[in-house]
Each structure stands twice: as structure tokens, then as C-alpha cells.
Amino acid sequence: MGNMPELSTTTLYTTSCTECHRRKQKCSKSWPCNHCQSRKVSHLCQYTQRKTSTDVDSAKADPLDAKKRKWDTPNTDLLDDNHYAATADALKSLGYLELSTDFSTGKSMTTGNKSFLQRETEDLLNSIPPKAYCDAMVQNYVQVSNYQYYILYSPKFLEQYVRWWEQRARRENVDPEFTCLLFRVLAISSQSYTTILTDKVAAELGEDLQDLTDKYHRAAARISAQIPPGSGTIMQVQQLLMSAAWYKGENLFIESWHALASAIRQAQELGMHDDKLGKGMTEFDQEMRRRVWCILYDWDRSMGMVLARPFIIHDGQTSVPLPTVNLEHDPANPDVPSPIMQMTMGSQLLQSISGVLEFSRKRPSTTDGLACLKIVENWCSNLPPVYAIDHPDTSCDTKYPFLVRHRLQSHCICYATVFTILKPYLTEECTSSASDEIEAFESLRRATVDYGLKLMSKAQLLYNLFIPANPKYFFVVFLPFDTSTFFCSALLHDRETTLPRRSEIIQAIGKGISMLNVLRLITKTGPITWNVLARLVLALDISDKEAMLLDPEGLILKRKKSAKRVARGQRMERVQQPLSPEEQPSQSLLTPEFTASSNNGGTPESDVIPEFGDEAGFNNGADFDWQFDPIPVLDAASFTDIDFGEFASVWDWEDLNLPLEDLAFPYQPHITT
Secondary structure (H helix, E strand, O other): OOOOOOEOOOOEOOOOOHHHHHHOOOOOOEOOOHHHHHOOOHHHOOOOOOOOHHHHHHHOOOHHHHHHHHHHOOOOOOOOHHHHHHHHHHHHHOOOOOOOOOHHHOEOOOHHHHHHHHHHHHHHHHHOOOHHHHHHHHHHHHHOHHHHOOOOOHHHHHHHHHHHHHHHHOOOOOOHHHHHHHHHHHHHHOOOOOHHHHHHHHHHHOOOHHHHHHHHHHHHHHHHHOOOOOOEOHHHHHHHHHHHHHHHHOOOHHHHHHHHHHHHHHHHHOOOOEHHHHOOOOHHHHHHHHHHHHHHHHHHHHHHHHHOOOOOOOHHHOEOOEOOOOOOOOOOOOOOOOOOHHHHHHHHHHHHHHOOOOOOOOOOOHHHHHHHHHHHHHHHHOOOHHHOOOOOOOOOOOOOOHHHHHHHHHHHHHHHHHHHHHOHHHHOOOOOOOHHHHHHHHHHHHHHHHHHHHHHHHHHHHHHHHOOOOOOOHHHHHHHHHHHHHHHHHHHHOOOOOOOOHHHHHHHHHHHHHHHHHHHHHOOOHHHHHHHHHHHHHOOOEOHHHHHHHOOOOOOEEEEEOOOOOOOOOOOOOOOOOOOHHHOOOOOOOOHHHHHHHOOOOOOOOOOOOOOOHHHOOHHHOOEEEEEOOOOOOOHHHHHOOOOHHHHHOOOHHHHOOOHHHOOOOOOOOEOO
16 A cells, blocks of 8 residues: 555666667667667667577477477468458457557558548648748747647657658658647647747737637647547547647636547557557657556546546556656756656556545545555655755756746645545544544544645745746646635634634635636636635635735725724625725735746745734734625525536536535625624
């Protein structure tokens, strides 16, 4: 219990790789070898197949034994190749998976399909921008967008990209599969608002980036639709996975989940779910299959938990080791991990947790919950130094900017996974009278609060890193919203004010308010998330001091100086008239303590949520009259009738377990002391 899945081991060979043999260099005889790694051509490092001892022994066997085996072997001369082909086609038509296929070359299409696909591809080539602009967009993808999930191995893709343009220059037919993949690259690259795209590509082409990304996505979808299911190579899996990533960036979560399912099914058709089916391939091809399957598994588990949908991949029906993660090893910087490392670490964590409990919306038992915490603690303690939770090694962050993003993403995924699993402990009561069970319940309750506060702190840092350059990153909106709303639900259940670290929870909600106040202006899902959180905040039964901790900027709870002191415990009436311009919420991008770090995309030295108290000058809220935005009141109808738009597919308000039956409707927001 709690053991992490091991990475696939490196094999030592008895001969030099083909590249070292060609260059007459001394090879380390590992994959990838030392010279191929230093030259950044690990995908060219290959070893020739040699005869095994079994083959040699068979050749030296007694001729009489061979003659005997000949008579014992059925005579297949009577069965020609057409017989086997007909049998294979019949089994395929019945839906059987072709496990005898040579997966190294993929699965071929019929001549008719190839011809039609080629014509479809030729018709769409005019959508490709001129080479100078295409180069800029590909460069943006390789240097920025690809590091989000690292679906493509950049050196191999760029090599194919150069060859593709050479074929076009010679007016030769180009590979439809790679053309489809290229359109996916252009579509995802256009989703990031980097300087190279806004100032060069979009401006000079005279097209909006949103129009460009939509156009390239449609072109890729047209080509992909003409490739029969189960046909093609690993590029077909990669482009389907990139389609899921594109939908996710556009906040189309249902479409993203279905695109992910298509990618997983295509991978299974190519035998990527069983590592034994990759025998006979080059080491590079086997590594690529493992990498793509690792990303598919990670996505399947993550989206399944977020969307409350069934998992597509079953642990008992797959046997694929984790990638070796040494393909990008740089001898000059040996401590810098591979960009695929964050996906590998995520898979390690999710596989380990899957071994002790089943992901569901129900509260896990205390035994399973404590086992989950033990796994997470073990995972955190074994992180590489550059990804460490406390005092990470940031010496390489400047040269390798992706490390900052991957470090934060890994921490967020870890905390979000634990918080999602254990969050029912904040809104449900212990039903056991046994002292051991009560103690375990309270321990998990405290742990849930702890991981929730850590998650909100990391969400703020992730927000600082991505906003305003990349507002389409899903976690930037979802993490502060989901954490804040569930903390609101925990406060609504906390009638006896016994919730651990209650003041810090209120401060964390304030961080969510500050972030969503900006995100509602620049993201598709921002307005609805802001509206929902505001309704929950207005329903909280909090003191004046807690109100100052919750909303120090007055974004939801309006305040103004007044000589009149509001009587303690007096219920405030909601403001029904429109707000004056002076009372409009502040649109400052960040809360004060994060302003300095946001300018350069860095992160503050400490991500601990700061403490606020009377010494901060709030004076317990005594000098303020409290007023409220005209936001709809919180009642059962306001949530069941609300149109959550595209966010409805990713967030279920019933998961908050709100105590709606205990609220008097319509519920007037108020301040208590």
C-alpha cells in the first residue's frame, strides 16, 4: 500500500547504436546513449536487433528433431494468403481487436480511403499560412504551448515539419496524418496570446487569433473525420489528444471529454494499452507510445474526477510502464528533469491512489482517507528537488521556464486530488460513536482544510503566472472557484463555529473573490463563476471582523465611511437601487501582496496566506456601514434555475452539499457579531 509505480528501466546493449557506429564514436550502449543525448537527437538513437540464444540453439538442433517437428506441424501450404486475409477481415468486421498486427507501422487504410483523404487534404492546404507565419506559430507551440502537456516530442516533430515543407516545395503529395497534426499545432498555438502571435502573425495576416484558432481546428477536424477509426499511426492518437486539449482551452468540456475518449480508443486499437504489443519497435517508438499512454491515463483520471464521469481506462486491463523520462537528459544540466516528468509524476500519484480507494463523490471511509493521505505524503517527500513542495531548487528556472509552470501544476494537481476526495468531511458529520473513528474523522477534517488552503495558495500563484497572457488555461478559473465555493458551503454548515482554521478559510475565499473579479472580465466562464460565488458569499453568517477578512477590497460587500455606527447584530437590508460609479467594484488585477510578483511572471518567496487582524487597521469593521450588491439572493430556486452555460458540464452545484433546507427564503444577507 502506498508504493509508487516504478519508471521503466534502461536496457544496456552489447553493441553501439547506429548513430555512434556511423560516426565512429564510443557509445555508452544505453538508450538513449550519451552522444545522442548531448547532440539532442535521441530519436535517432537505435540498436539493431540481434539473434537471441533461442534462435541460435534452434539452428544447432538435431536435424532428426527438426524432421520430427516438421511432421508434427500442420501443413499450411494448402491455406494461401487470401484465406488468412479473409479470416482477418471477418474477425475485424465483428469488432475483434487485431492483436497480431505489426503496430510499428500502424494500421493501413483501403486504397479508396487513402485517395479520398489525399484529395481532402489538398483542398485544405490553402488554409496553411505562408511559411514565415507558419514557422512563427510552430515555434510558439514548441517553445510555449507544448509544455502544457508535452504531447509531441519537439525534435522529431520539427524534423517531420521541415520534410513536409520540402514536399510541398516539390509539389509532392504530403502526408494527410501529419497535415492534420500540423493543423492541431496551429490551432493550439493560436490560443495563447503571446507577443510573437499578436504583434506578428495576427496583425500581419489581418485576422483575429480566435478566428485563426477556429479555422485551423475546423480544418484538422475535416481531415480527422476522413481517417477511419482504428487506422493510422501514433500521430492519429496525438492529434485526437490535441483536439481534446483545444476543446478544453475553449471551455468546451463535454467535447473535450469525448475527444479524449476517441484518443484512448484509437490508442487501444494500436495496442498502446499493452506494452508487450510494442515489442520489435525501436526504443524511441516504444518510449513515445508509453508517453502518450501516460498522458491519456493522467487526463482520464483528472477529467473523470472533475467532471464526475466514469473512467475510460480500466487499471486491470492495461499494462504499460511509465516512461523512462531520460530522452531529454542534458549532460550539462543533469538535475533538470524531462518536460514529461510532471505527467509521469501525476500518473504515479493517481495510480497509487487508485490502488487503495475508488474515486467517487461519496465520502471515503476513514481507513481509505488516511491511506490516501499516506500516499500523498510519500509522493510529496519523493519529488525531485526542482519540484519540491518546500524550498524547491529554482536555480534552473531562468534557463528552463517550463519548470515554474510544471512545479505549480504538479502541486495544484496533488492538492486538488486530495481536496476533491476528502471534501465531504467538511460538510458531513461523523455518524460513529467510537472514539477511534471520531478521532480519525476529525484528523481527516483538519487535513482537508489544510490541503484546501494550500490549494488556494497555489491557485493564486498559478493565476499570477498565467494572467493576463494565457486566460484560457482551465485551472486558472476552476481552482479558485471550486475551492472558494466549497469553503463557503463548509462555513454554511459550521453552525457551531468549530471549523478548523476558520479565519484562514475566510481569507482564502477572499483570494478567490479577488481572482474571479478579474477573470469574469477576460474568460468565458468567469461571469458565471463570479455570480455563483457572490451568491454564496452573501449568504454567509459572519461577523464584522470576518467580513473584513473575506472582502477587504469591497468587491461584493460594499462599504463606505460613515459617522453612524451600525448596531451590532442588526440585520442589513439589501441595496436594491443601482450602484453609483463610485461604488463600482475595483478592477485592480491583483491583491496588494501579489502585485510586485505579477509584473515579471515570478512567484513570491512565500505562498502562505497572510494573516489579517485588528493590527492591520480594520478595527473590527466598526467604522463601516455595510451595503450589498444587488446580486440575486441564495435560495433553492436560484441554483436549480440558474443557467451555468458551458460551466454546467464541469461543475455540479449539488456537490457542495449546501444546507438549503435550513435557510429562510428569501435569505437576506447580514452581518453578525
